[in-house]
Amino acid sequence: MFLKKLALAGAVTVLSGTTALAGCGLSAGNVNILGNDFAAIQAVVAGAGECAGDGVTVSANLTTEHRDLQVAALTANPAQYSAAIVANSSIVPLLNDGLIRSLDDLVAKHGQGLQPSQLITIDGKVMAVAFMANAQHLFYRSDVLAAAGVQPPKSYEEVLAAAAKIKSAGLMDHPVIMNTKTGWNLGEEFVNMYMGTGAPFFKAGSAEVAINNDHGVAALNMLKSLTEYSNPDYLTYDSNATAAVWEAGQAALGIMWGSRGGPILDDEGSTEEVTGSTVLTSAPTLMGDNVASTLWWDGFTISANVSDADAEATFVALVNGISDDVVRTNNDAAVWLSAVYEPSAASAGVSATAMSGANPYPMLPYMGLLHGALGAEITEFLQGSETAEQALADVEAAYTAAAKEKGFLQ
């Protein structure tokens, strides 16, 4: 037994020794990564960790509260973290304050393995390297739909019709589930739904909001109709709660994040009945062919306030973190933006949503303010205590006050 352990330890040392030499070739540098906490990012950070040793240190802070830390942590000089793993909304505050560096030279030097589509370029400069895609889309239970005698829905009208049939057939009281917790989650549901109307969020070329119109009312009304088929606690449902309800087999039509697909379809936390019949597919359309969803990418950025040596080490380590090996071993953890990625049932929803022409989440500097105003102000409409017009007027007023304070509007 002891010998076996020793042999194993030796093998690991040799293995890690070789990868460090072959994969990274670094001599010195401090790598410290800040990021969100889910399976795919854990895999990337573990891959980056392989470069540790020989004067290179790799550490990470993965937390769901990363968005609240990043600006303060990267403003410090030297920055607390050499890299921040961001999405297309959370990169905006870092860009606004000039806290991340252009990666052009590092990509030229160490990024030969990266695909051009992975490079996030702003005004011609590479500012981030994306490694995975994400979107909210439809999850449905094929067995429940079959029992109710309905086809898988393509549009939100069909989702409503299917929900009504499931309910009237007595199969489920609350067949619909969405991430509708007041705050960021609810704001995201409105953003997705409004995308389905095809209308812009802002007046062209300005920070003036443009959602207080018929399109906004249509999006709100659809959200409200859906919540009528949701559990009455829907205003407390975030991504963790909806995944748990789904795994407990208590919903049949879900609008959830694609990154939840892997954990839901695996054999942990649920029954064969649920996992065997859960199908992930494109987000439904709202008006015409407009898919009511937003596309997201997750990628890494390198802090502006670190030394060039640390920046280089960080870039090399993170490129190692999204290497072909990491993608192959963690294939089902995400929809990887990599040539070796094999599409699976868990990624079918995100791929289908992207294929059906969904737009990316707007990377505008004032979008976060609108998102916040939406999350706070549309609750009362969903609860029935105010009209859709009033709710949209409230969103507009709250956004305008915030945008004036932040210097986007006069």
Next chain:
Amino acid sequence: MAHRTFFWFILPSLAAMLLFIALPLVSVAVQSLHIEHEQVLKVTKNCGPFGCKEETTVNAEATQMLRDQKPLGRFNGLNTYFDRGHLATAEVAQAWQERSSLGGFLADLYNLPLYKAIGFTLVYTFVVTPLVILLGLVIALGVNRVTPILKGPTIFVSLLPMIVTPLIGSLILFWMIDAQGIIGKSLQYLFDDPELSLKASPALTWMTLIVYGIWHSAPFAFVVFYAGLQTVNSDSLEAAQIDGANRWQQLRYVVIPHLMPLVIFISLIQLMDNFRVFEPIVGFSAQANATSLSFIIFNDLRGDVMRFNSAAATSVLTILGVTILLLPVLIRTWRDFKGKAI
């Protein structure tokens, strides 16, 4: 003590108070009078995995130059205080002019974030504070009569709600009152209503938060009253008994007057604490139905965009609110103090 000795004695704590209480307050007040610089925007071509797009971005260098010249931002006077996110004077005036009835005006007022938060905060404060004092007194009187051998364990159990961290305590209860939880399911069974949810309606959420607040704070009042009960003069009690006072009369005319200074102390602390109600709103995910001033500040400082100036203005308004709330109690204490001095 000579004035000089007293001065040197108090200097370290005075310095700490200045550094850690007064200066931050001044900083918050100054920040609340400013807003950020006008953002210099430019249109750039941005590309990513989902294609290229012309988008507006912030010109970080130009904006940074403005910031370096004036780090505090633009002076905005009291305008942040009067905007829609705070006192909303224009909206309130409009609602008053266009009111159809007092109820309609109040409904319009309740639609504004600050007044909505104040509504819940005040109801919470004025329901929880007296009930905490009452319940704390009842528990203290009860524990005082328990046989000595059981006193230790009883006191420990009574203190538990205060020992549990507020956020954890509220999270545990949040799951217990879930429609699938033990309390939620029992209530559904009791009221024979399978749709009953304590998290769904504003009224039930408020009740839940208030019950939680009383549960959490009652031990504090209990401990203070229990200590006070140990100092009740037994001569006065015996004299009252000889005069033929029953148990209620002894309580009413001897014990409670003796505990009165403690009631004022607990009221002060509880008014301050309850006005800043925060953890249960996060723990119970109650922001859809109930927000407080502290929650608004928290919300401003979270997420992709942080609004420091707005949070600073709400903080100053909270301090003003606490001061107004405590004024009657403070005036009373001052009068008592002056009365004693003469």
